[in-house]
Amino acid sequence: MEPARNKQHIAVITDTEDDMSYLLKSAVSLAKMISGEIQVLSVKKPTQVIGKGNQLSAMRSINQNYILTDKRIKNLVLPIMEKYDVSINYTSTFGNIKSEIERYLNVNKPDILVLGRRKSKAFNTADDRIINFVLGIFEGTVLIVSPNKGLEPGKKIGIGSLNCSKAAFATSFTEDLFFNANSSLKSFNLLENSDLEQGIGNVLGRKTINYVFDRSENTVKKLPDYLTKSKIDLLFMERRKREKISLSKPLNTYDIVRNSDINLLIIGKSQTYYNNNLKIA
Numbered sequence: 479m480e481p482a483r484n485k486q487h488i489a490v491i492t493d494t495e496d497d498m499s500y501l502l503k504s505a506v507s508l509a510k511m512i513s514g515e516i517q518v519l520s521v522k523k524p525t526q527v528i529g530k531g532n533q534l535s536a537m538r539s540i541n542q543n544y545i546l547t548d549k550r551i552k553n554l555v556l557p558i559m560e561k562y563d564v565s566i567n568y569t570s571t572f573g574n575i576k577s578e579i580e581r582y583l584n585v586n587k588p589d590i591l592v593l594g595r596r597k598s599k600a601f602n603t604a605d606d607r608i609i610n611f612v613l614g615i616f617e618g619t620v621l622i623v624s625p626n627k628g629l630e631p632g633k634k635i636g637i638g639s640l641n642c643s644k645a646a647f648a649t650s651f652t653e654d655l656f657f658n659a660n661s662s663l664k665s666f667n668l669l670e671n672s673d674l675e676q677g678i679g680n681v682l683g684r685k686t687i688n689y690v691f692d693r694s695e696n697t698v699k700k701l702p703d704y705l706t707k708s709k710i711d712l713l714f715m716e717r718r719k720r721e722k723i724s725l726s727k728p729l730n731t732y733d734i735v736r737n738s739d740i741n742l743l744i745i746g747k748s749q750t751y752y753n754n755n756l757k758i759a
């Protein structure tokens with residue numbers, strides 16, 4: 479049996495250095511709040527660096543780019559390590575992105591993954607596909623970071639939840655996160671029929687304001703506005719089976735949330751079958 483780890487193992491996974499800065503800052507912010515340690519995995523497809531040529535030139539290109547990538551990552555990581563006084567290990571690799579991520583997860587077994595969304599709002603982007611893939615194979619917590627409003631180290635955060643059960647807060651680090659909240663927790667509930675009342679509640683001893691809405695297409699569309707006006711920086715969500723949506727409702731709740739500038743913290747175990755998973759991206 480493996481010995482228990484005292485710190486949460488936080489893994490930042492990216493396929494480009496362009497989003498490294500905001501991902502690292504968010505990972506550092508999370509690590510500071512919950513006593514975590516950070517490792518970065520940068521993975522690229524060989525086709526991103528190989529031009530036309532024979533096998534020897536292809537291998538030479540990969541080796542050269544490996545050295546250059548390692549140097550670029552180092553130049554991005556070191557200033558953040560020095561500024562925030564945190565240790566960050568990093569590694570880079572070339573290969574099939576999904577295969578390399580799965581191999582990394584099997585070997586390193588992180589507790590929390592940090593993934594990013596770039597500024598494109600388009601559906602079915604490369605980011606979307608990687609996020610959905612990770613949610614399908616990884617059972618731990620996933621932090622999906624907004625490129626515009628990532629977490630800032632040392633700053634208190636507004637914490638909310640969307641249709642979460644009590645089980646969503648039963649993590650080893652939830653209380654640490656709550657300690658860093660800048661206000662009462664805000665619980666948003668979109669429900670068909672429920673006895674849940676709007677008002678003041680309590681989650682793990684923390685004052686919680688419950689907002690209850692009738693589920694409707696109009697309410698779902700306005701959800702990002704509600705979250706923004708409530709100053710939510712981090713939104714708890716659970717991984718559940720995809721809800722049945724009628725054909726008259728082309729977008730479900732999560733499709734709307736993923737296009738907001740809210741950082742999403744996905745809690746809970748997943749099945750290994752993609753079509754049964756909650757797909758955030």
